[in-house]
Amino acid sequence: MAEQTTVNRDAVIKQQLLASEGLLEQFNLPPKVIAFIHRHQRTIWTVIVTAVVVFVAVSGYTTYRELRETRGASALDAALIAQQDRKPLLEKVTQDYGGTAADRWAKIELATLYAQEGQRGKAIETLEVLQSELRPDMSLKPLVLSRLAGLCEMEGQVDKAVQLYTQLSGNEWFAAEAYRALGRLYEQTDKKEEAVAMYGKYLELSEFQAGQGKVDPIREMVQSRLGQLQK
Structure with a gap:
């Protein structure tokens, strides 16, 4: 009985291989190409499966990032319109949605609040963290540099202010x-x-x-x- 099962299985595999060969021939592929595919079909299938897995993973990560951006924006809006506890709500945005646009704007708002409360050192620290996270081509970069340089100047950190203003002059x-x-x-x-x-x-x-004719x-x-x- 076991021999019968083995024979049947071998017959099925043989039929599948023959069907596969016939399918390749229907595409009018050159014999050398068909032979190459048969020799390396395991490698070819491995590459195909890997590509599919990577595509699915990238698509899933993109969806995850978009979801975080959306949720971060909602959390930021709620923090900005809050009449009370605005600061802790903004801090929570930076903790929960780091790396998003909401996180960047929350840091800017927090730095403004810290400066208004006389905590310029904390405002500088917040903007320094944000500045290190921004790429040179981001539109927020010069705005953050300008604000950071101004705070450093107010704190008497002249050397740091000069360095920041010099960097800003490149824009x-x-x-x-x-x-x-x-x-x-x-x-x-x-x-x-x-x-x-x-x-x-x-x-x-x-x-x-x-402007022409205007006194500045x-x-x-x-x-x-x-x-x-x-x-």
């Missing part, structure tokens, strides 16, 4: 204000040559931004400071 939309801030810092630290150079760059860039009080102030430094 064309923030370059003028960054040069003005650098001029101010260099002037305060008695570095006249550097201050003159930065004020000059500010005036050069802001000239194209100023900030430009006038910088021109006045520059004149005194050049005496």
Whole structure:
């Protein structure tokens, strides 16, 4: 009886192989290609199965990320409109939805709240964490740099503020204000040559931004400071 079962099984396998060979021939494939497929069919099937598994895994991860983004946005909205306990709600967003857009905006809001409460050191720490998480091409990068540099300047961390403003000057939309801030810092630290150079760059860039026939009080102030430094 066992021999009968073995014979039947071998017959079925043989029929499947023959059917497979006939199917390949129906595609009018060259004999060499058909022979190659038969020799490496185990490897080919392994590659196909692996590709399917990877595709399913990537699709699942994408869906998971989208779900986290959606839930994070809802949690952020709830925190922003809350009349009480806004800070702990924002902190919970950063804890539960790290790496999402909601997490980034929650950190910005938290830094603002910390600064308003006089906790500038904590605000700086929060923005430093956020800044380290942002890619250079992200639109939030210059905004965070600007806010962080301003807080460092207010805290008397001049060297760090200079470093941040210098980095910010590489962005064309923030370059003028960054040069003005650098001029101010260099002037305060008695570095006249550097201050003159930065004020000059500010005036050069802001000239194209100023409206025709309009008086810009900030430009006038910088021109006045520059004149005194050049005496």
